[in-house]
Amino acid sequence: MATEIERKFLVQGDGWRQGSLGVPYRQGYLLADGNRTIRVRVAGDRGYLTIKGPMLGISRSEYEYPIALADAEEMLASLCQGFLVEKQRYRVEHAGHLWEVDEFQGQNQGLIVAEIELSDPEEVFALPDWVGAEVSHDRRYGNAYLSFTPYCTWDSSPN
């Protein structure tokens, strides 16, 4: 088991783009019941199956397995529920940490979120100036939530 420890922020401005093209991600959920999340993901030309346990603060257990691209595509098309979550993922270095910036498309177009993965919940890191409000504890910004209640259905845009 890996432990995923992650903080999540809204993004302001374009300072993070740095000319990178990013990688297209498409993902859906076999299960998302608040305690367990089972995700099927296509990242570029690779397939993944990921099981996550319940959130404990900003940490959760995570089991990720590479799977055949064809399997992932089939499961996305036939076995997942909710909307497909589509986004472009950019990897941005800042002050010795790697940030992942997700620019959502499709039903979640208009939403841009930055995540930083930590090795400890108390780990100190520098905030880039393109990072805005923290949303680590706002469940609406979870990708599983966005699959069932996409950004375009939210009452008012919160960023």
Next chain:
Amino acid sequence: MATEIERKFLVQGDGWRQGSLGVPYRQGYLLADGNRTIRVRVAGDRGYLTIKGPMLGISRSEYEYPIALADAEEMLASLCQGFLVEKQRYRVEHAGHLWEVDEFQGQNQGLIVAEIELSDPEEVFALPDWVGAEVSHDRRYGNAYLSFTPYCTWDSSPN
């Protein structure tokens, strides 16, 4: 994707034992909602994660992945729901076909079921004399069902 095509029978007598020790199986379910089943299995010293689609007659889609034994043990202990399904699985050759005989233990003790995997739903095969009534279409004998409604809770033993 593989397609699982399987017929299932109750077992009568001990003619199938043939001295084999079998392999201990322990399995649990992350999800079993009638349309999708996500199973975590420990078979001997190997771990597996298996996703199955809805039953179409005696066929269903199946995606099976070997995973680390430690991952499987952790998911069985922390993320699965229902009771653990424990059984001893025996592989028995009969007339050119492989039968899998599951002798259940724990909450399902007393139940013995034989399955034959086919390459076509219409495939012809010989019935060994230790095979009794067919239960392919009786959902109670599905292992996911047995995880939530184990044999010991059934009103009367049907075999």
